[in-house]
Amino acid sequence: MTLPSNPTDFTLADARAAVSSKKISSRELTGAFVKAVEAARPLNAFVTETPDRALEMAAASDARIAKGDIRPLEGLPLAIKDLFCTKGVRTTAGSNILSNFVPPYESTVSQNLWDAGAVMLGKTNMDEFAMGSSNETSNFGPVTSPWRARASNAKMVPGGSSGGSAASVAANLCLAATGTDTGGSIRQPAAVTGTVGIKPTYGRCSRWGIVAFASSLDQAGPMTRTVRDAAILLKAMASVDPKDSTSVDMPVPDYEAGLEAGVKGLRIGIPKEYRVDGAPPEIDALWSQGAEWLRAQGAEIVEVSLPHTKYALPTYYIVAPAEASSNLARYDGVRYGHRAKDARDITDLYEKSRGEGFGSEVKRRILIGTYVLSSGYYDAYYLRAQKLRTLIARDFTQAFQKCDVLLTPATPGPAFAIGEKTADPVSMYLNDVFTVTVNLAGLPGLSVPAGLTAGGLPLGLQLIGKAFDEATVLRVGRAVETAANFTAKPERWWRAA
Template identity: 70%
Template sequence: MTELTKLTIAQIRAGLSAKDFTAVELTDAYLGAIDAANGKLNAYVAVTADKAREMAKASDQRIAAGEARALEGVPVGVKDLFATEGVHTQACSHILDGFKPRYESTVTANLWNDGAVMLGKLNMDEFAMGSSNETSYYGPVINPWRAKDSERDLVPGGSSGGSAAAVAAWLCAGATATDTGGSIRQPAAFTATVGIKPTYGRCSRWGTVAFASSLDQAGPITRDVRDAAIMLKSMASVDLKDTTSVDVPVPDYEAALGQSIKGLKIGIPKEYRVDGMPAEIEALWQKGIDWMRDAGAEIVDISLPHTKYALATYYIVAPAEASSNLARYDGVRYGLRVPGKDITEMYENTRAEGFGREVQRRIMIGTYVLSAGYYDAYYLRAQKVRSLIKRDFDLAFEAGVDAILTPATPSAAFGIADENLANDPVKMYLNDIFTVTVNMAGLPGMTVPAGLDSNGLPLGLQLIGRPFDEETLFRAAHVIEQSAGRFEPSRWW
């Protein structure tokens, strides 16, 4: 039998139903794998072994009674951004030291209501700010992939690096993640996993630590497209506690897999052919275009003219919202408190010690662009450009395009503490060049593993869809997956 931790969610569902193994056996296999590997990969910041076994035992009882739910007995990891009742929830920041909420996020509550088992909390960039998972208070996550003939540690991408690494290294069957500017799709591309950022409003943001409220959206990272479809069905819901969640029916995404894409119009935006794009990325993109065409899709060239302003616009809007959202961390009510001679000094000391360097940088940028005299010049103008970016996509979809195919990242995974990036935040921000437009426009975007570079490292392709049309993305992504095959790292940990 296949090693238990290597089973997909669909295979777990079938195996539990056939009584090939129990949910407790499966959970124990994962807990053993975490115990053996986490010291090297640093994917988990908290492991909830007792809770996991308890949940698995309850799942076995339900399965025996013929009452299995959609994710019954499936062990998942939870990004440290989601509030989990009575369990470590710190957004991987020192400023939330010791915080254990008395409530559950809607997304995780949906998973538990469908029978999923919680293995623990996953590492991430502090407050989801980063593209490499190096800004975490708990240290960087290590990518389970390594370049050929190299022992150099690579980043898993960010901010959901712990989620992507844990799924790729068989430390959970699937993981929750969030995406504000590419934080699901970029780590998925770096680890040969599947990641989908659904349409803004598809999943509730309630109980998820806020970074940029108009951009943040939860989604899953899984091993294959089918698993992503299964997991998103459970995560998505309307929620009265989140006024940005949208009351539209959640389809059976799994039913879309295997449907023909014949006649679909796939748009190829010329603006994504950026200067200096590596030949391997260009070749991979062409391969994806050929796969789509061979499956019967019509390939059309499109223009998204405001793409060139997207990164600059994003790095005004997102820090501005972060500056506002992170004002609540002051040392008064919860988390870290560093004393001072008066309340003002206590605020200053707490925030100086509690926030890491990247979070401080973004708060300062955000506070600057919102300040008197600069609000109109920066923030207001950025919001106008954001409307133009969304309009570009609207026009493409109005012209009949069903989905858009682009590269997911400008390169494969890079090294931890890469000298070219460590001291140049702008170069680091360029990792989001293909992904931020999707958040600015509130659209669904999905990354699928599509090949390996010359060093044997994974590369992904991105599909962008119409609002609330994730089904088309699953159909097209399944075609890419069938054409490209699946990829997994060689175990060294």
């Protein structure tokens, strides 16, 4: 193994090998990332940096390594999306209403990471309450993607809602990061920043301690630079959690084990409904290329149909806001979070605290959600959407009788400029058109960087698997990664800034 000269260029797997074999200390590695984070402030990828804690954790890891007591992620610095509650470290969910909230508890997923020896660099910026596809709804300002279009200085979005995590991974500000994905919030930013992101099967990672957006859809997952790194991090994040009623009681497999097994004999489904009108030809071309890569490695390509695909996004925009309207009712200024001053009475306190505490996208979704659940509209909207969800899930079940994994584009296009799509909510929502189906059906989905647009911006391909078959998804993802040989990295323009 030849290691990169700059430790921040390590993959998670490289760093694991280097740290555990004492080629580099965790403190040295962590120190390099702390500096990188600091230097990358123009990207606004972090809401809270925790350098002191990072170095302390690194020192503790070095002490364990000295004793030969090495855990799976010993001494490896990660960034945590600011939706995961971290004990004693401010957790904002990108919102003004939680801008001073310091949880007295640690989310199960982040606790799993610390138990595995990982080091926390800080909390990454995100769309407010994970509602957004561009990281522009954050109360702490938008994240700027490290990527720029060729011959352009325009600031691009990193995707969202896990935009800070995606930008951090793409800009080598951490070895890997956690994300959460309700309608595409891991896979879409991963795709537009040239990184790898997997949303596991619903129930694979515990939701306990993650600020809820839409409970039936939310799922945590890793954001990394390679498919192998995703396999490593997913193993550490996933668990069976007695504190989460929707955490599924299945042992967590070793996702790395079968990673290089290849795709020979696997049937790869191509869902014809993912070919949408008006999509850039580059997207279609990349998709065909992806299928070709897999065929060349011995996979069988089969066309399948997911007839209700076009209804997934509108279904999502009923179900997710409905759940969110209820999940966000707890932010009332009473027990924690922003409280408005000079409230006349309790109702005034609620209305003002929430009015001041939530941004406009969150308000919009709370109102939509409240409306679709309200008396007289429940059947027409919410109940119908839940029925559509049954049909969408059934589509996948039927498709998986003919294939093992589905291959689709990850996004309908590359990153766009900051401010370009903020005027029209629906056009913004369309960014999730290829990712949202997977959340509705609870299936695992992986975004793998597969190429650049003519303008030099990354694009990804998505692999969708059967429930709890992350291993096969990652294995096929590894095959795509190998074939795509995506080595492009953004220029570090922010260091000059």
